[in-house]
Every structure is written in C-alpha cells, then in structure tokens.
Amino acid sequence: MRTDLYQGHDYLLMDELLTEEHRLIRDTARAWVKQEVSPIIEDAAERCEFPKHLLPGLGEIGAFGPYIPEEYGGAGLDQIAYGLIMQELERCDSGLRSTASVQSSLVMYPIWKYGSEEQKQKFLPKLATGEWMGCFGLTEPDHGSNPGGMTTHYKEDGDDIILNGAKMWISNAPFAQMAVVWAKNEEGRIHGVLVERGMEGFSTPTMKGKWSLRASDTGELIFDNVRVPKTNILPGRSGLGAPLSCLDSARYGIAWGAIGAALDCYDVGLRYAKERKQFGRPIAGFQLQQKKLAEAITEISKAQLMTLRIGQLRNEGRATSAQISMAKRNNVDMAIHIAREMRQVLGGMGIMNEYPIMRHMANLESVITYEGTHDIHLLITGFDITGENAFK
C-alpha cells in the first residue's frame, strides 16, 4: 500500500479566490480520497475493476450531482464546487472522476434540465446517493465525433416506444441501473430516453482489454426491440443540442479533473527530484529537471486561472460551449504533457506502480479522446473565432 503524500500546490494563491465553503468541500474530497481511494487504486487498476464499494462514499462527499437542487437530493452547490470535487477525484484517478462526471453531468444533469417532475423525483435522489448509478449513451460504433449521424432509433407503439440500436464506449454501463440514451424518433429527431436495467432486450456487455481507465467500467449498450414507456422520454428538449449541453457540463468537469491529474504528477515529480541524488546532489538542482518542474507549475497555474474563470462564467450562465472546449482541450493536453515530463524526472522509477504517473498517463490518453477529441475541440475553437465550419 502506497502512502499518499500529496499536498496541494497553489502557486498563485488561488485559494484566496475561493470561498470558505469551496475550500472545505475541496479539502473534504481530498481527505476522503486519501483515506478511501489512494490505498486501493493501484490494485483496482491492475485488476481492471471498478471499486464499487466506493459509491456510497462518493455520494456522501457530494460527488454525484453537487449542483442539483436540494429538493432532488443534490447539494445545491455552484459550478466551482463541482469542479473542485472533480479535481480531487482525478488527482487520484481519471477513472474515478469519470464515474462521477458521468453520473453528475451526463445522467443527473439532463434529467434535472429536461426531465419531467415525475422523472426527477423518481431518479435524482437515488442517483445523488449512489444507490442507483446511471450511464449516458450517445457514441455509437460508427458515430463518435459525428454523433448526429446516430442510427439508434425508436418507433411508437401505443403508450410505449420500441428502441433499437447500439452504443459503445459507455462509462458505468456494466453496472448502471439506468441509462440516458439518445435516439432518433421516426422523424429523425434526437430525443433522450431513460432506459432501465431489466427492460427486456436491453443488455450492457463489458468492453475488455483497456490499457487506460482500468479502474473504471466501460461497456456497450445494446437495444434489441426494447419496450420503453413513453413517460421515460425526456420531455424538455430534443435535437442534438440536448446531449451536447450535457457534454458542456461534463467537459467543464474534465477541465478541472485534468488539473488534478497534473497536480498529482507534479507533486510526485517535485518530491522525487528533491530526494533523489545523483552526482552528489538532489537532481532538483539540475537545470534540465528545474525546466520540467518550472514549466509544469506554470502550466498548472495558467490552467487553474482559466478554469476558475470559466467556473465563474458558468455560475452566471454565461460560459459558452467554445470556452469550455478551450479549457478541456488545453487542460488535458497540459496534464498529459506533465505526466510524460514527470515520468522522465523519476527515471526508471517512473514506470513502476509504486508511483501513479504511468497510470495517470495511460488514463489521460482516454481523457484526451473522449468527450470530444483533442482535434475536434480545436475545430470548435476555430469555428468560434473564424465563423467558418471545418466539420463539413
């Protein structure tokens, strides 16, 4: 069992821009992660198993839908509090943060924003505690960066719909009790459908063989003539904008989470450089190591400032999808670069599971790909600043 020596790094005194409650929430999540997750995460990643026993604890620290109003079981917190929790979870493992991101931004968020009152009352309180887990079905085997081309569809049949199709790369799918599935109706319009485990024809096979996010469960969603009551269709919004708005929320959480992964790699690299001696002195005293460390804390500090600003804008309802894309793209790229650089600071020890860097590095290969690839986010920014659409 590795002792988690992590301590936060706040080079620009960003804590002074947070509220007392933000800091308490952040420190609580950090303490819980150190106590409950750090001792078991390497083992879970090696065995490629999601540690399900953590779900009630994640609910207790508010990791599931913290911005959902209290009347639906949430904590009624702001976007910055949500981001700080995601940062602390991904500081330990991107897979852990993915589980919480999906539950919060991709399952609870659409039910809260677009669900009926009955749907909110039925699902949100159980999702907030982790008693029920959810997943989000948008990506398909042949439709990743182009979700609007999806083929999953349904036909009306009395008070029900009959759903057919398949979704792929779905976090939480193997154990989720329900799924928010995006499918086209007979007119080709995209709607959100709440599919519950146990509905006949609905299966969730696990995807095996991942070298990344090994402590998170990923699977497929297969719909073979699944009969779903019409009351399970999200009534509040339809069209591709509905799932994309969920992705805005998730990408915002990822932007914070990536800072967490970067902080952990930097923390490990800095401590190692100060302790490891070569040529009679700590390697932290050599210029090439200082370059890596100084660049890392500079990039982390820049990312912290950008992400906090977007959090402020989200609190005011003013953050745009393009701004969130910029933060997601920048921060994940920043984190993966720092992981690689800190791995080098550790020399050969950097590849060992005694340290978390290789796990972070492998995880971030997924994070830089899902929720909009690195390249796609560049095109979103490009579209935003030029007005020219490079997707078509």
Added chain:
Amino acid sequence: MAMKFLVCISKAPDTTSRIAFTEGDTQFDANGVQFIVNPYDEWYALVRALELKEQHGGSVTTLTVGQADCDPVIRKALAIGADDAIRIDANPVDAMQVATLIAEQARQGAYDVILCGKETIDHNGSVVGGMLAELIDAPFISLATSLEVEGNTVKAKREASGGLEHVQAESPVVVSASKGMAEQRIPNMRGIMAARTKPLNVISAEESAQSASVAKFELPPAKGDCKIVSADEPEELVRLLREEAKIL
C-alpha cells in the same frame, strides 16, 4: 445521561506548511500558510464528544479563542457534527489568557465535560486544559486515550509508563485528548450544508494581561547528510561514531 460537551478548538498550520518568522524572529509568518483544525482537537476531542452525544444524547458546542480568520476551521467543526460554536473574539497570545477567556464561557454554559486536545501542534504548550480546570475548580484528566460516560461519572484511560491508568471523576470535568481516543471523521456533504446555518456566536472579549511573551523563535538545525554503512563493515560504523559523531 445526556451531557453538555464543550470542545475547545484551535487553528494550527497545516503540517506541510513552510515555517518562517518575521519581525526579528518574534512573529510567525502566516503568509501563504494553510490553517487546519488542530488535529488533537478535531480527530480526538471533537469526534469523541460527537460519539458520546450519539450514544447518550446531549449537545456538543465548540469554543475557539481567536479572530475572524478562525471561522473556516470552526465551520469545519460544525460540518463534522458540532451543534453550535462560540468564538471569543480575541487574539490568543498566551495560555493563561486563553484559559481565562475559556473559563468565563465554561462557567456560564454549565458544561458537563470540557474537552481539549492534549496540545496544539504549533506551540505544543499542553497547559490550557490544566489551567482551565484550575480556574473553574474542576478535576482535570490529562492525555486521555479513551473516554466513557456513565451517569455523572466520566471514565478515562491514560497511558502511563509501562501500562494504562484508569481514571474517573464526577462531572463537570476537563479532559485533554490524546491519540487513540477516536478516529478521524471526514465531514460529508450533508454536514457541510448543515454547517451553513448552525450558530457561530461571536463574543467580544475584554483586554486581558499577557503573562508571557515569545522572545524569539528558532528553527531546528538543518538535517545532516545520511551515511550508509555496509552491514559487512561494523568497524567502519564504530570508527564513524567515535571519530565523526563523537558519541562513543
């Protein structure tokens, strides 16, 4: 029996803080330092009081001598589960001043058990509890590693040289908490939300005389280099201990 617990809470620098001094090494440099609830106050005294309240009923109030910069650690204590908090608005400068201010509130509140950590992890004075007990004329159990209540009787264990000492006293009593009395309790989101509306009563304090002041702080000497001596060379170890360390 339901008891009224008063738990004395201090703020202390996080253990990973870089320690520095200003004004001719007479003042602690708090710039950039993260403050936490003093661990002996939080992990042991507060959590044990909450456990006893959960078993027997009663109430848990925290008390802090300090200025508004103490409010974050007080709010954490409320998030962990304390019912309400008192902050005596004064700059804590020495142990007698702090004990005197706490004593006034302890008398007014008629508490059954007053708990404090065995020491704060910054100044390591360990004397406020004893002073407080004397000031309110109550028994004092120091460095307790366990605490139980039966009726009006408070039972504690203390680590004595080579064994354990079982101590008991009738309430009201002052107890200083040592490692082992309870396990750390991490607040949950419900607790954090509830802490928003729990009472934090700020009481103004009269000026009190300072009986002792710090003339100078001094950092410990830097650690020397570690020398590794092979297990096959005991003679070399003896030579180093004799000629370099000069302890043989």
